[in-house]
Amino acid sequence: MSSGSGEYVRSLILARLEQPMVEMGLEPAAITDDFDLLTSGIVDSLGVVELIGAIEQQLGIALDLSELDPESLTTVGPLSRYIETQYLQSVHARRSA
């Protein structure tokens, strides 16, 4: 699993939110791609921002999620894939620089 792949980002998200998930009786491994972190009550709006901040730190890049629609912003699969795209772009930009 390479750092920045959708799967990797997904695992970062699930690892970070493991505690609230377990508290709600959810098994992180069983979380599907269409799982909504906000409506499920796993995070509140501040939690979303904290999550993004934590992923930025772990990947070492600044994310631009301004074009991501709010629905995808809080859904595990689309969020992971969007971040992956950004990560790959930033790696590519660094290499060609």
Next chain:
Amino acid sequence: MRDDVRTLAAGFLRSAEYYPQRVALEVGGAKLTYQALYDAAKSLSKAILRNLSNDGPQLTAVLASRSVTAYAGVLGSLLAGHGYVPLNPSFPPERTNAMLRRSECRSLIVDAAAQSQLDQVLVNLTEPMVVILPECTGEIGEYTARWPKHRFVDAGELEHNSTDAPQQPSAAANAVAYLLFTSGSTGVPKGVAVAHRNVVHFVQAAVERYKIDEFDRFSQTFDLTFDLSAFDMFLAWERGACVCCPPRKALLNPAQFIRDSRLTIWFSVPSVALMMRQLGALKPAAFPTLRWSLFCGEALPADLAAAWAEAAPQSIVENLYGPTEVTIACTAYRWGGLSAPECEHNIVPIGYPLAGMKTLIADNNLREVPPGQEGELLMAGPQVSLGYWRDAEKTADRFVVPPDTELTYYRTGDRVCRPTSDGPLLFRGRLDHQIKVQGYRVELQEIEALLKQEAGVDLAIAVAWPLRSSSAGGIEAFMTAGPVHVDAVRERLKARLPSYAVPRKIHVIDCWPLNSNGKIDRGQLLKLLEAGL
């Protein structure tokens, strides 16, 4: 001029006459013209008046959010000559029920999404209610069977009739236009009663200040339970403009909403802007359509104001300040090139009193402090509201006539610095334990009171945590070990408090840090949290 000619509904009615085909409201994918919104509101007002006996307060509760029914409900209440009492479907039904009982409303308007809460909301109401369900087409018989005391009105029974001449509601200038519940320190939400004359004064001054016209498009980021929502609605409707209400989730990242809705006026708590910056949405010139960018409800960080000013270069950025008790906003500060030196600790000043409003910065004896000194901010003027609903004691405590004055001032509980010359007011903090969580006002004592009740313990302390530059991100609490498990306590708090006020964590501790006076040292508790506990 008679005292009762101008009510909060008058501006909307005049716009409905001038601009019947202009769009008044965009919500949930629907665009309602002034005529359509007026028709919807009128049918609700008729249902209220037809079914209600005349005793009880002239108030109608609206349990609805971000729907046509929510806005038609607000207007329908006003058209019936009633004040509206917004109730928030995202709050626990138990809390909504407590507010409904406290308001003594006899009529209630509910949208489709909130209908599932009805059975919990209607428990233990002593008086018969008129429950209007404008989006309900079916199961009304079941409700009637379960709640024979109450009268239910569904979509089929609402009368749609657009041919009548506009009906001018009559209400005394001192009658309640809206009743809003805020956190109360004793554990019971307290209602702030705002009169028509208060809001009408604000609206008339503000449409001039912001030069509102029929081409303006207002954001509606606030829930109706937040009085700042009244700014968007009544300024827009005063001048034939449009209110654009996004779905709740769009507020997580409203950049697209601002652009797609071609907003001209943005108004939110700074937390929303903070979130947008975090997501990378505050790019230079990202929002070219905005002509006003307004923030209120919590401290505005100076760097955020600067970033927003760049993102919306055609707009003027203003920081507004005002407790619900003084109607929407009572001071304002205009951000500009010379603002940086006027800021303190990266926080934008709250500025200068708005038209007609007076400030007094006073000590504990309500005597004015000398320039340069810190004191409590008191506000007087036409926006000072009626006080706390059915609570003369609390009202007398906060609405006072200081010595050497003849005016009634509201004691805000906010610490400010009295400017030395003609400088702006600077917000320094609170005198009590009221905090803001992402812009929402919370009395920490309310949480502590509920914690003690539910946990069966003598000692519980709630603190704002994590702390951010604008306001708190959330709340964490400490309590002594008691007979009820912490998880169960937290579940009970969830049933009684809005989600933003529920402690994210409750820590059980047996050794409390004390300060030199022998009181619990809240600062030390924060240090424990900082250290990761």
